[in-house]
Amino acid sequence: MESQIGVVFEDFFPAMVEKLGAEGFMKELCNGFRLLMDGEKGVITFESLKRSSALLGLQDLSDEEVVCMLREGDLNGDGTLDEMEFCTLMFRLSPGLMKSSRNLLIESIFNEM
Numbered sequence: 001m002e003s004q005i006g007v008v009f010e011d012f013f014p015a016m017v018e019k020l021g022a023e024g025f026m027k028e029l030c031n032g033f034r035l036l037m038d039g040e041k042g043v044i045t046f047e048s049l050k051r052s053s054a055l056l057g058l059q060d061l062s063d064e065e066v067v068c069m070l071r072e073g074d075l076n077g078d079g080t081l082d083e084m085e086f087c088t089l090m091f092r093l094s095p096g097l098m099k100s101s102r103n104l105l106i107e108s109i110f111n112e113m
Contacts, residue, residue, distance in 0.1 A: 014096035022107040026087070033086045043080040046070060 017025045035055065038048040050066050053059050061069075073081045073089030081089065 013090070013094040022105075023111050026108065029087050029090055030083060032090075033081075033083045036086075037083075041080070043078075043082050044070070044086060045080050 013025070016028065020028060033044065036044045036049060036052045038045045041048075046063075046066055049070065050061075050063070053061050053066065070079065070081060073085045073092075075085050075088065076082075
């Protein structure tokens with residue numbers, strides 16, 4: 001969704017969790033990561049994100065905006081996103097998931113037993 005101030009993020013993640021369950025949702029996040037990652041390096045790089053931006057409807061992003069997206073999730077400072085950093089970023093960007101993350105953790109742990 002586009003507005004006068006830029007892209008507006010609509011949080012569909014809570015509905016996805018409700019439909020797929022915690023495990024199914026995590027699998028979908030991992031699929032999203034694989035879609036965006038550099039196949040040779042196994043991480044999301046500037047180049048792979050820039051290349052994949054059209055798939056996200058974000059083909060008009062500037063290089064600076066792509067770098068900012070990477071920085072937002074880059075917890076170890078290597079300039080890329082590994083799978084854990086990507087999933088952590090997706091949770092942080094979803095207010096609905098942050099509220100229900102405790103329940104998701106409990107469900108995931110329960111499913112592992």
